Amino acid sequence: MRKVWTLYHKEMLEALRSYKLIWVPVVFMILGIMQPLTTYYMPEILKASGNVPPGMLEGYEMPGAAVVMAQTLGQYGTIGMLILVLGVMNSLAGERSGGTIEMLMVKPVAPAAIVSAKWAAQLTTLIVALGLGVAGAAYYTEQLMGPLSWGRLCAGAGLYGLWLLCAVSLTLLFSAWLRGPAAAFLGLGSAAAMSLAHSLLPSQLGWTPAALTAQSAAIITEGRGGTWGPACSAGVLIVVCLAAASLLIRRNKLPD
Amino acid sequence: MPLLQVANLRKVYGEHTSVDGISFDIEAGKCVALLGPNGAGKTTTLRMLAGLLQPSSGLISFDGGSGVDYRSLLGYLPQSPAFYSWMSGQEYVVFAAKLCGISSSEAGRLAADALEHVGLKDVSRRKIAGYSGGMKQRLGLAQALVHRPRLLLLDEPVSALDPIGRREVMELLRGIREETTIIFSTHVLHDAEEICDDIILMNHGLIAEQGTLSRLRSQYSLPVIRLSTGMDEKALGWLQDLAHRSFVEQSVIYSGSATLNVSDMELARRTILQEAASLDISLLQFEAGSSTLEDLFMKVVGA
Amino acid sequence: MDEIKWGLIWPLLVLQAVLAIIGLISLAKAERTRGPKWLWVIILIFGNLLGSVAYFTIGRKES
Numbered sequence: 169m170r171k172v173w174t175l176y177h178k179e180m181l182e183a184l185r186s187y188k189l190i191w192v193p194v195v196f197m198i199l200g201i202m203q204p205l206t207t208y209y210m211p212e213i214l215k216a217s218g219n220v221p222p223g224m225l226e227g228y229e230m231p232g233a234a235v236v237m238a239q240t241l242g243q244y245g246t247i248g249m250l251i252l253v254l255g256v257m258n259s260l261a262g263e264r265s266g267g268t269i270e271m272l273m274v275k276p277v278a279p280a281a282i283v284s285a286k287w288a289a290q291l292t293t294l295i296v297a298l299g300l301g302v303a304g305a306a307y308y309t310e311q312l313m314g315p316l317s318w319g320r321l322c323a324g325a326g327l328y329g330l331w332l333l334c335a336v337s338l339t340l341l342f343s344a345w346l347r348g349p350a351a352a353f354l355g356l357g358s359a360a361a362m363s364l365a366h367s368l369l370p371s372q373l374g375w376t377p378a379a380l381t382a383q384s385a386a387i388i389t390e391g392r393g394g395t396w397g398p399a400c401s402a403g404v405l406i407v408v409c410l411a412a413a414s415l416l417i418r419r420n421k422l423p424d
Numbered sequence: 425m426p427l428l429q430v431a432n433l434r435k436v437y438g439e440h441t442s443v444d445g446i447s448f449d450i451e452a453g454k455c456v457a458l459l460g461p462n463g464a465g466k467t468t469t470l471r472m473l474a475g476l477l478q479p480s481s482g483l484i485s486f487d488g489g490s491g492v493d494y495r496s497l498l499g500y501l502p503q504s505p506a507f508y509s510w511m512s513g514q515e516y517v518v519f520a521a522k523l524c525g526i527s528s529s530e531a532g533r534l535a536a537d538a539l540e541h542v543g544l545k546d547v548s549r550r551k552i553a554g555y556s557g558g559m560k561q562r563l564g565l566a567q568a569l570v571h572r573p574r575l576l577l578l579d580e581p582v583s584a585l586d587p588i589g590r591r592e593v594m595e596l597l598r599g600i601r602e603e604t605t606i607i608f609s610t611h612v613l614h615d616a617e618e619i620c621d622d623i624i625l626m627n628h629g630l631i632a633e634q635g636t637l638s639r640l641r642s643q644y645s646l647p648v649i650r651l652s653t654g655m656d657e658k659a660l661g662w663l664q665d666l667a668h669r670s671f672v673e674q675s676v677i678y679s680g681s682a683t684l685n686v687s688d689m690e691l692a693r694r695t696i697l698q699e700a701a702s703l704d705i706s707l708l709q710f711e712a713g714s715s716t717l718e719d720l721f722m723k724v725v726g727a
Numbered sequence: 728m729d730e731i732k733w734g735l736i737w738p739l740l741v742l743q744a745v746l747a748i749i750g751l752i753s754l755a756k757a758e759r760t761r762g763p764k765w766l767w768v769i770i771l772i773f774g775n776l777l778g779s780v781a782y783f784t785i786g787r788k789e790s
Contacts, residue, residue, distance in 0.1 A: 174523060191779070274498065275523040
């Protein structure tokens with residue numbers, strides 16, 4: 169356990185020195201507060217852009233606070249996920265191709281310790297970024313639109329974070345096997361495939377991790393929780409990713 | 425009991441056999457050179473000993489026990505060590521020590537010792553990104569030594585270095601060998617002769633010869649005659665003919681030059697000189713002496 | 728609609744500026760980048776959010 173902590177400490181030090189621990193949360197905060205701001209000023213923005221047919225703006229109705237928050241989380245599902253996945257794609261692939269992992273593997277360290285330390289570091293970045301981003305977005309939404317239920321918001325953000333963590337864990341797994349860009353491509357691809365499958369067969373695949381995004385929106389807007397299925401399957405997926413990544417690292421310890 | 429016992433170690437990659445059943449023992453306190461040309465299987469052997477590669481078959485016993493994880497008693501320096509360039513040298517060595525299960529405070533102390541030992545004390549707070557090749561190699565030694573391992577495995581520790589870096593690392597190894605057991609691989613005989621007790625000579629995945637340096641020296645100082653002649657047909661024919669005399673045990677003949685291992689030096693010298701005179705062959709060079717380890721090495725490698 | 732709430736807009740501008748400045752600091756320290764450094768300076772200063780994200784994700788090269 170102490171070795172996992174040592175490895176985690178090293179990952180966090182790297183995240184700090186590469187400014188990742190600063191820029192990712194800042195981007196999440198910008199994304200978070202942009203959503204309520206652009207929604208609020210949408211009529212002005214449309215007017216300023218000029219060619220709006222008259223009468224269209226009359227129909228514009230300001231969405232409720234909860235809906236804006238759900239839209240904000242939707243932003244994290246696209247740009248946010250892209251940033252997180254690009255941030256994790258090289259975490260194992262880079263150490264494998266650069267040879268630094270060889271220096272780790274000759275020490276009495278289990279591959280599972282290396283993988284879980286990396287995963288924990290990614291989780292830390294995710295929590296800091298999502299936490300600050302959602303907090304900023306919620307503050308702006310309350311100022312501009314109206315009060316929010318913070319309890320529902322936390323639950324919804326947690327579920328969305330779990331979905332993002334699935335994509336991060338998948339990318340980490342592919343990073344144990346492929347080169348960084350390929351890992352990112354497959355990580356995003358498999359998340360997109362799960363989302364697509366879920367949108368095509370929502371009732372059959374309601375238990376999959378991809379249902380977390382809809383569940384998160386439902387909790388924030390309606391306070392309706394739904395089943396534990398998606399969260400449980402996400403947990404299983406993450407554990408499987410970590411175990412498989414450890415096995416891959418143990419097996420092809422070095423590029424022959 | 426030997427510190428390390430290796431029996432019938434093999435590593436096969438598909439069709440290609442990289443290490444083909446080698447066996448050797450290493451006594452505690454020795455410095456052993458794994459000598460051989462590139463592609464002989466030295467790196468594969470060291471990687472199997474370091475636990476980085478699973479052997480296809482064979483047994484490695486450390487301190488009498490086989491199948492146990494002895495990585496905490498091992499220091500390993502790969503051919504081109506890779507570091508986290510954003511760390512300082514000191515941070516990296518502390519990190520390496522902690523991964524061996526050493527507590528933080530102890531790790532700091534041991535890291536400072538190791539860095540001082542390899543002469544990096546003054547630059548230990550600088551980022552590794554700015555280190556030269558020789559400094560990185562010495563940092564690699566520091567991280568391999570920091571937890572006071574019982575066995576040190578070094579893969580071509582001086583091959584990539586310039587003469588000054590090479591000298592620095594060789595001097596370090598001379599000191600380190602007093603404290604711990606070392607196996608290091610090299611393709612340069614001179615490096616092996618400089619600091620080692622024992623030599624394991626490898627080629628094509630097999631051990632061609634092994635033993636103490638002194639035994640190999642005396643065993644392979646065989647009487648040898650080197651001669652070269654003019655390039656005329658008569659002389660070349662005579663050289664070919666010489667190889668089949670009864671006193672010649674082994675011969676290498678190549679465009680007018682011959683190296684003959686002989687059983688009876690006196691007889692061989694007299695015969696060759698007399699024949700050359702009577703046949704009127706222009707001898708350009710004639711040397712009677714004994715072969716060296718270099719010859720052994722060249723014979724194993726060159727063939 | 729009432730007048731523009733500057734009190735809510737300037738934090739956004741500050742965050743954008745922080746992002747660009749961290750990017751510039753990182754660029755100054757970086758030994759190698761993908762593409763010329765001056766190009767990244769322009770992208771960081773004028774490229775807003777996406778410019779900074781692009782620099783941090785693909786602009787730097789591991790040594």
